[in-house]
Every structure is written in structure tokens, then in C-alpha cells.
Amino acid sequence: MRTTTPRRIAAAIAAAALGLTSACTAGGGGSDDGGPKAEDKQTIQVWHGWSADHEVKGFEDAVNGFRKLHPNITVKVTGNQTDDQITNAIRGGTPPDVVASFTTDNLGQFCQSGAWQELTPRLKKSGVDLNIFPKAVQDYTQFRGKRCALPLLADAYGLYFNKKLMKGNAPPKTMSELAALAKKLTVRDRDGRIKVAGFMPSVQYYEHTPQHIATSFGVKWLGADGKANFSRDPAFTEYLKWEKDLLDWYGYDEAKRFMRTMGQEFEASNPFQKGKVAMAVDGEWRTKFIEKEAPGLDYGTAPPPVSDARAAQYGGGFTLGTIMGIPRGSKHADAAWEFVRYLTTDTGSLVTLANALGNVPSTLQALSSPDLRLPAQFGTFLNVFKHPGTTTSPSSPNGGDYLVQLQKFVQDEWEPGKAQDPARALKALDEKVDKALKLAGG
Template structure:
């Protein structure tokens, strides 16, 4: 299930901390411990909702049944900031195994040395990561060849749509291309008497809920960095296409100012006043967790799920989407790294465990075998997201040594573009590249 903790991924506060982490000198742990000897491991994670905590505690209990010599003490609701402070300080109070919801910052975890390289542990366990984990998930849990984390469930983004509104507008199926999205959004938009809106077809504004620009931009499959790690958004031909499409969506539905005014009437994303749930949106970008929430809220309309549309000149990529998720790793300062590996391996690579955990918190499983498991729950609407996760065109944000700061910079730039405050897009993108590169350089100093 979706938890509010996901909404804070990539925030400036977390990024600022991780930039500081690049200068850390993490304590040296040990991979010479005997994992068959009695030991207590400290596991820090970010889950906080009662159902999530129950699920992770159940997972740890199953692990201890398989490894009666290893006792795990779990601490939940731990932020990246707290974890990284503890890892920089080292000592007996630091965790052995850590998890994070901030995949944007994997580059920092690996580059700082605070999370240990897992490849030697996988080699000794004869675990071939390419056979176990989908390619995209491996990419967002590694940096420059260093696999310092492994995926622990995934979040997948697609489209929710109001079937009743589609029927009313005479639309037979969800849009598959961006031009169809613009066309259908126009048809589905309903103006209110006296001005304003009753309903918007598709809200493109970047400040709304999960509408961080990188999530819709993933439908173009952009390349953020060149081979030297320099930002190349000014050279990326899909960037103007992306902003042109969001601009067309706004124009087709009344323009940025009117849409932004309507957006301010929306209730909280996680509340019963969510704009899609209350019928103010006919189509909505969101993650796999939303379906369960719609069922629990007893939505008063028929709804369905589909992949987000793709550019008109790339129809073969339809079915793709944006992927992110939780990652788990071993603290470099841990003196029980072999025992810690047994826990990480169980949580991330044991098919039965991954399926049970995915079912418990309604997230997408993160191994190839689990994605195909007949024991995996999920009705047709949820399986849309499983298909997106398996799609070879689906993408995740690339890791960077500056953590998620480049995503924050892109988001802030996108705010200006949608508001018409970037009169020269190429020049603005060159400035954005320069800013991202400067942040990257600072993180390495």
C-alpha cells in the first residue's frame, strides 16, 4: 500500500544531507564474520503505517525461523537523514542493514562508501543478479558498476481512468499516444456553470500529487547524462517534445492559470477528497497502490488502469512506464556483513518472501520470478502495473553522485516552463545543465 513516506522522495532536505554524505569517511566493518554463529543485527527501515510494519515484522520472523542464530532488531520510520548521520558516526549504534525509499540517491550511497558493494557477496552465494532482478531495477540500485543496493519491491506509475466519464464522452478506450491524450483530455473536460471546472480530463500541472515531471517524461525514454556524467538535457531532443506536449494539454483544457486555480481546490492526495476519487479528474497519473485505496474508499464510479500514453512517433513503446522503489543494502561499518547479507538476500531475492511481502503491502514485486508467480495477488487493474514493470522500455531515473538534486532542479525548472516564465527554452536548458553539473561537482568536493 502507498504510504505518505513515498511523497517525500527526492526532497531538498534529503538531497542536502546526501550531498554532505559524499564527504563522509565511513567506518570500516568486517566481512570475515561467521554467519552461522549467534549474532544480533540492527535493521533500519522507513515503513511506518501499521499494515506495513506488520508486514516487515512478519518477514523478519520468517527469516529468523530459517536462521535461528540470527536475531534481527528492527527500527522503523527512520529517515535517510537519520540513517546517514548514524553511518557517518559509525560505532555500535549504527545499523547493519538499511533500506531506503529514495532511489534517486543510490549514486550517493555507492559513491560515498557508506553502503558496501554487494557483488562479492552475490558471487559467493552464486546469485546471478541479472537472472534474478529486472534490468531497470538493477540500474537504479547501482552506480558506476557498484551494486551497493538491491531492489526491495517496486513502485510503478501508470494511468487510472474514469470509465463512466469515458462512456459519457464517447471514448472507447484509454489513449495510447500523446496526441490521443490531448484529444481525449479536451473531450473529458467539463466546465462549470459560472466559470471554472467540474472536471478536467488530465491535469498536467507539475505541482499536483505525483506529477513530478520526471514521471511523465519517462514516456519519452530520455537520457539525462552523457558518458562522463555531465547533464545533457539541452541536447536531449525529447525535452522540447515533452514540454510542448504538456503545453498542448494545458491549452486544450483552458490554459495553465485556469488549471492551476482548479488544482488548488483539490483535497489532500491521501484523503477521501483526492481529486480522482471525487471525480474532478477523468484521467490520472498514479502508482499501483492507488487501486487498493480506490477499492477501500468505495469509489462511486467504474475505473480502470492502463499504461500512460507514449509519443506518437514511438508507438512500439506503448506499455512502458516510470519505475522506482525501495532498496536495501549493508552498512559499510557493519562488523557482521556476512550475516547481514543473509538478511538482504532473503528480503530481496527469495521468491516466496518477495511475493508475500508484495501481497501484504500491495507493491509490485522486484524479482523476475516473483513477477510471474501464481501466488501473486492482483486483479486485472493491478496486473497492468505488473506488465509495465516487465516492459523492456520502462525506465527509472539514472543514479547520480549528486543524489536526487538534479531531479529537484528539473522540477523547479519545469514549474517555470509551465507558468510561461522561460521565454527561451534552449537557453534555459543550458542553464539547467550548468546548474546540475555544478551541484555534481560540489558533491564530489
């Protein structure tokens, strides 16, 4: 998965708006209600979001394994499909038979609205043991006990560091070490302008979103009551203070100026790849981009640092991933299930996809496959992914709106200094998020 955070946030907002009525769509097909059985000759439609040539080819290579096992099922694949397109097709009564989404945050809405079918009966009938997936993966593919998706590859986040710019320093393990090293490695010109940033803490820096960085402080996004937890969990205040202290050291205006000079996240001009940033938190896919766009870059990877009080948890991190399911209205649900089960649980299929896309394979067996052909730096992400301390952000009924609202608050109010009292601001944020959750049926 390689979607940028802004695209993912936009998709979450759009799906929340579109999907709330999708439960009105007609029911799905399948042998239980008169549709074809899996062994019948038929054609299924599969939609996914990948668009780059190597991604599309990798997906087709994985699908070819299914075609050999099920010659009676013709699989037609359509790429570059967004959640909006998927949701509109479901609402219009003309969905494909299988869908894959990059926007894990939308799963709660998919499950609650019935837009994606419940898979638990099929899992039990097929004897699929969910323990083949790490716990965090099991968590982000279900919502309130309803499992409407299975994982298809995953993202794990770690710390990238430029070995030349590190000047012999070891990668930091705690957030205080990260802040100190960021200051030490930062290079300014005689006018105080940033030439090289040790680490840019702003949420406006690509993957340095609260979703990815606040996790290092052990935040609990939602309480046991399902309500927003920002003001009740002191870890959020700790995160905010850490982020603002380092950003203020750079100077808010100067940091903004520096970020305006940076290249695009998914282009060769990415500042880490160009040596303008010494350390950055990013997903495992960055290894693939470096391999293609900056092959001469001498870099390393490490687990993301954790707050000082959580030093014993170092090694874990944050994960989410691509999810695959059967939309409501599928006319070939039995064959669709066979396809979903194969792609998400077959080791050979997952390894093929992981090698082609540079993502983490999502089963424990595939993680240890000798057939994985990934750079040495990728090992960090395999270890983070299977670490027992690795967590994810929980699903919500409105497409991860709580994540959207926190990021907007940090970017628009906290970073520029408009909000001075974190306790008061976070309580107001809780109230705003809880109101939206209630409207969405939370």
C-alpha cells in the first residue's frame, strides 16, 4: 500500500458521507440464494487500487495462481479503483464481486453499513484459522466483532536514517533521544535557514501524522465506551508537547518554509532520498522507491522510537494495510470467497505480491518465507509487523473521522500556537468527535 496520507484522509471523509446509505443495497448472490456455486463456470469481477505498472503486473501474477487452481472461474481485474468508485457501485446495485481498499480506516463504515459482507460464516466453514495473522491485523479487519474483510499485504512503519548524515550516531530508541539527535544533526546556513533537518516533527511532513507518531507514546485512540479518548489519555498531551517543543526549536515559520522547498513524497525528489532530511518515519514501501529512485543512498532502518516511559516496548510500531472483501450485491459470492481466501491466505500468492509491491506479507507463514526477495533494510518492517507490541488505530463507524479531526487540530491550531491549553483543546476535540460518532451510529 502506498497511498499518501492526504489521499487516505480524503477517502475516509468521502466514504463516511457516501457509505451511510449503502445498507439499503440489495443482498448479495451466491449458492445460498440462487447464485452459482464456486465450482460452476463463471466470471468474477475484481477491483483494486493499484495503478503503477509493476503493481498491476504483481497483482496479475498472484491472480494467475488462482486461475490455475480454479480454471472454471474467469477473473477480470480492474485496477486504479478508489473507495468512492467502489461505494458508488455498491449503492447503484452494480458492484464487482471482490474489492480491495487501501483505506483501512474505512473498515468500520464498510462493516456497519453492510456495504461489505460478513465473512465469519465463510471463515468457519472453510476452516480458516485467524491466528495465521498477527493480532493487530486481526483487529483492523473487523469492527465490533463483525469481520467484513481479510488483509491483503500490510504496511508497517519504521525509522529511516541516512548513514552519512548520522555521522556515526546510532538510531534513537526513545523520543527524547530522537529530539536530541534531530537537533544535533540539523544543519542551518548563516541566516538560520534549515539546509538539512535532523527530523521534521510537523504533521505536514508526509507520514509524520498523529496516527503514525502518537502511536510511539502508546496512545489509546478510543475508550472502552467507544468515545474519543484525547482528553482522557495523558499520552496525547505528551505527544503534543513533544511535537511542539521540537517544532518550536526549528521555528514554526522556518519549518514551514523548509517544507515548502521539499519534493513530492512519491517522487525522486523526496527530501530523505535527496539527503535533506537525516531521519524520517515512513512505511516499508520506501525501500522500493529508494531502490528505483535513489539506488546510491546509504541508509538504514530501525523500529520507530518510543516514549521514554515505554522503552521496554521498543521494537513494535504501527501497522495497517490493504483490506479485501466481498461487496454487498456480488452475484458470484461463493467464487468471490474462494478468490478472497486464496489471495489473503496462500503463502505463494502473498510472497509474489510482497516481492512485486514492496509491502509486508500479512500472514506469519509468509513473513518467514525463504522466497521473499526484499532488501536487507526491509527486515526491520517484518520484525515490527510481527512484534507483539505493534498496534493499529481502531475502526470507527465514520471512516476514521477521529484521526482526521486530530490531524486538523494539530496542523491548524496546535502547531501555529493558536491553541495554548492542550487539556481544554483536547476536551473540545473529544466533544466534536463524539458528536460525529453519535450521528454515524457510534
